[in-house]
Amino acid sequence: MSRTESIEVVVVDDHPVYRDGLAMLLGSLEGIEVVATAGDGRAAIEVIDAGQPDVVVMDVQMPELDGIAATREIVARHPHVGVLVLTMSNDDETVFAAMRAGARGYLLKGASQEEIRQGIEIVADGGLLFGAAIARRVAEFFVSGPPSRLPAEVFPQLTPREREILDLLAAGRSNAQIASALFLAPKTVRNNTSNIFAKLQVADRAEAIVRARDSGFGRL
Numbered sequence: 001m002s003r004t005e006s007i008e009v010v011v012v013d014d015h016p017v018y019r020d021g022l023a024m025l026l027g028s029l030e031g032i033e034v035v036a037t038a039g040d041g042r043a044a045i046e047v048i049d050a051g052q053p054d055v056v057v058m059d060v061q062m063p064e065l066d067g068i069a070a071t072r073e074i075v076a077r078h079p080h081v082g083v084l085v086l087t088m089s090n091d092d093e094t095v096f097a098a099m100r101a102g103a104r105g106y107l108l109k110g111a112s113q114e115e116i117r118q119g120i121e122i123v124a125d126g127g128l129l130f131g132a133a134i135a136r137r138v139a140e141f142f143v144s145g146p147p148s149r150l151p152a153e154v155f156p157q158l159t160p161r162e163r164e165i166l167d168l169l170a171a172g173r174s175n176a177q178i179a180s181a182l183f184l185a186p187k188t189v190r191n192n193t194s195n196i197f198a199k200l201q202v203a204d205r206a207e208a209i210v211r212a213r214d215s216g217f218g219r220l
Contacts, residue, residue, distance in 0.1 A: 006033040007124045008053040012044040012070070013037075013086075014062040018109075022057070022086075029117055041070025048074055052081060054124045057116075058103070060087040060094060068097045068180050075102030082123035086116065097181055105129035154215050157199045165192050170209050170218025 009032055013019035019037050027034040035053055038044040042064040048056060056074060060067035071083045084105035085098045098106055104123040107115060107130075122129040158166065161182075168178045179189045193205075202208045212218055 006031055007055060007120055008033050008035045008051070009120060010035060010044065010047055010051070010053045010056045011037045012039075012041070012056060012062070012067065013059040014039050015059075025113060026057070026116070026120070029113075032117065032120060041065030041067060041073075044070050045073055045077075048078060048081060052078055055082045055084055055120050057084050057086050057120065060085060060089050060098070066176075066180055068094070068101050071098065071103050072101040072183070082126070084116075084119050084123045084129070086111070093181055100183070154217075155200065158196060162192050162196050162199070165189060166196050166208070166212050167217045169193065169196075169205070170212035172209075172218070 009026055011019055011023045011026065011034060013022065016039070019039065023034045023037050026032050035051055036047045038047050040062045044056065044058070045065070056071075058067045058071055062070075065073075067085060067087065071085070074081055074083060082105070083101075083103045084107065085103045086107050086109060087094070088109050089095075090108055095106060104126075105119045105128065107119050111119070119129045155163065155166070164182060165178055168181060173181065175186060175189045175193065178184070179186045182189075197204070197208055200208055200211055202211060209218070
């Protein structure tokens with residue numbers, strides 16, 4: 001699709017040097033105008049509410065509100081705004097969480113200037129863009145199906161949701177990361193974690209992790 005106007009872009013990243021460098025690089029490209037930057041997800045939402053750009057280039061790991069939660073909020077408020085995730089994280093959990101949140105593209109920070117430019121253009125035109133390595137993993141996921149889950153007879157006293165949370169807890173995830181991965185409120189994760197401790201009759205998080213890992217949990 002040909003464009004007669006520049007693509008308006010907001011760059012969101014909590015590292016000032018990378019954020020400013022990327023904004024300068026993108027702003028030097030023909031057809032792209034960086035209209036704002038933000039250092040966390042909460043600030044990004046405020047900027048986008050005010051200006052509604054064409055594309056948001058979004059990091060994942062950020063304070064205040066991470067990139068996955070911010071993407072979900074932005075897409076819900078402004079469906080026409082395309083989100084291109086640009087991050088260091090290439091684990092399946094983060095990739096699929098970004099897709100479920102509504103991101104139209106996903107690139108790793110090692111991507112070239114040309115790959116990022118093309119990604120912005122594709123996302124701005126309503127297309128989907130995933131780097132070659134990410135695209136292969138997405139294809140493998142749908143060919144082989146999601147990984148098999150642990151049998152129900154392991155900790156049968158737990159609900160399916162509590163088992164999901166315990167699995168992530170055993171994998172070393174923090175409450176905030178669990179909330180983001182499962183699209184839950186932090187308070188819900190805390191309540192479920194307390195229930196898990198009570199049902200497993202463990203004193204704390206460390207003891208729960210040991211019990212869970214001994215039973216095969218945490219192998220994400």
